[in-house]
Amino acid sequence: MRRWLPWGLALVLALLPFGQAFNAPGTLNLLALCLVFAGLAAGYDLLFGRTGLLSFGHALYFAIGAYLTVILMNHGFALPVAALLAILSGVVVAALLGAVALRVDGIAFSMVTLAFAQVGAIIVARDPGGLTGGEEGATIAKGMPDALVGVVNTVNLYWLALAYLVVVLVVLHRVGRSPAGRVLSAIRDDARRVGVLGLSPYRYKLMSFVLAGALAALGGTVYVLVVGGASPHLASSDLTLTLLVMVVLGGPGSRFGPALGGALFTFLDYQLTDYATDLPGPLAQPMFVLGVVFILAVYFFPGGLARIGVTLPGWLRRPARQEA
Amino acid sequence: MSTIVLLAVTGLGLAALYFLVASGLSLVFGLADVLNFAHGLFLSVGAYATWWAADFMPVEAAVLVGVAAGVATAVLVELILIRPLYRRTIEQVLVTVGLSLAGVALLQSVFGADPRPFPRPTWVEGVVPVFGARIPADRFLLIGAALLVFVALAAFLRYTRYGLIVRAGVENREMVTALGIDVRKAFTLVFAIGGAAAALAGSLAGIYFTTVSPGTGGSLLIFAFIVVVIGGMGSVPGSAVAAILVALLQQFVNYYGGSGAGDVCVVALLAVVLLWRPKGLAKA
């Protein structure tokens, strides 16, 4: 029964566009975006929640997938070829940079990934050869398959985004249950012990890093199809930080928490941007609200949404309990 | 020749900013293991406080207001947000991440997202001839301020009891407590120092770039992180050397290799240092 629940959920999500309330193109587009970020957050959690690696450079791989897809398509490559090349590039870059960054541990690793990703942001901003479009970003000018063009086909984009999320979750599930996945969680809990077992934490960490990079690049490809282009924000460190926020809000290391966090965060971000402008002072800034919520969540709801069933009752009971 | 001199002095000015941001970051990290993403916020708070205060007083005094605001912010952040999470390194990073996101948004809502013209003391407007190059005087203000802070920090670390505690704590925090010292007081102090230096950097960055915007802190912070890693965490002299190295490299390559190339070179330098000396220049 439990085994089929996720698939049931996926089916419900797949059928959602047939509901009256959801089939407006604007709504579907937002939902598709939520699904893309759900997948991205889940992929990022492979590093953070499952391997214990705090990367501040995940945006780089997302941006590689996004920009290369746009650029290659605009240079006449068919979508599948462009997507494949984009993802492969993500893999290669992740392997190279990961190999260097993983030479240091803990917080230093975080800083180094941040620095590497900064190069991506710089290149995007510099607009070499007019490829990335600098501040303006790059839009897909040609090569879009007919099935993905036009308002009536928004639903296909939605399904594409859903498919991406499903792929990410299935990959993560597979990895989690494989022997390698168990090594990863052992690394997260205590890297030294893995070393003692004669396994090289480095190789497993690198594997996790590259796989997460590939999933992010794939996400970039799906993203540009949904949105129609790439913008410099995709390469910024802020994007990685928001991924981190999504994962922590959802529940790092849990099965569906990060995806839920990603979808919810994206949804709220857009809703707040639309409706909050009338609110007084800093409340009008979505990032202010979400940042504060995030800080509160770190303090009061460790484990995020995935563990809220445990943490919330704890808080509700607390006042009644006497100090021991 | 005059171009080279100009580039070098301008690079040193930039190095001064990097050093001011990185030294505090490095001490906070070295002592308390806190990777402080909110450090850029201290910088922005300092800059905006100076910008605000300059309406009522000379810029020089307004800078002091900015520094005070930076210190106050840093101390509050340490006491209220960081301290309750003592030893939970990841949660501490997360909280500072949240703080940096929320803080920038807060600044944006108060001061607007657009850059504001920053007040400059009149005496930095001129140019100073050096070896035939005409160097804007503000470069020397930056360099002088950083030198002053460097000397003050070195004296603090070398000659005061708390400096001794900080140096020992960077090496082995647990052992400091095992000698009967409450090391957490030193945490607060180091945050205060870092907040002061960052806020000063904020004002100086405002003077140097002639504007201030909510994002100023964040963009300097990334290069400050690089400086910290290259210099070796917890080492003030390491930060100084790395700041000079990074800023000069960036300045020269950006000029001769096209804008952005220098930034990329800096990251490449980071990779090289990591492969060669994973703990940074200061630690063999």
Place this chain on the structure above:
Amino acid sequence: MILDVHELDVHLSGLHILQGVSFGVAPSGVTALLGRNGAGKTTTMRALVGLNPGTGRVLFDGADLAGKRTHERVQAGLGYVPEDRCVFAGLTVTENLRLAARGETDLDLVYNLFPELLKRGQQQAGSLSGGQQQMLALGRVLQNRNRLLLVDEPTKGLAPKVVTEVAEALERVGATVPVLLVEQNLAVVRRLAGTAVVLAAGSVAWTGDATHLLGDAELTTSLLGVGR
């Protein structure tokens, strides 16, 4: 008893390392804490000074140490000399001593016990020899007024001559301040200790007179292993 340890339990990285350790430390003289490698001696010492989280009751001179943080325990007069010295390598000898000074100090005693430290005041502690580092680690704590000393393997890895020197120093100190001493060198134990507490696999396996223990070859072998 200057120190009463009652049912001390310590968990580290999810492992139950100490299981109900109970013993007392006499108000004078040296009490030896013995046991094979990995028995839990260091874990016990660290728990006593508050560096390892533990449950159970620890009374120091009648006062419960529960909830007291490490620096408060030390300030209350619990001097701790860790295993492996842990001197601050980047600080000079004098700075190491100055850092550890609490209130009124007796540096004369330290320089008297270890003249080497006076001679090398400006040397970086990291460049001292192992023996000198151990002297510094002891000196750091001995300069203060302590009500109890916790000393973890002070003779580990030292040449015989230095072992004697350290043992002499501990003997002199032990005459005025009670000491809980972890020690593998049984000659040193024989020379210093009155009472012995033997740990095995995280619990107390034997308590009694140290001379008695060391006089009984069979007992020694079964509790501490052979070849010593």
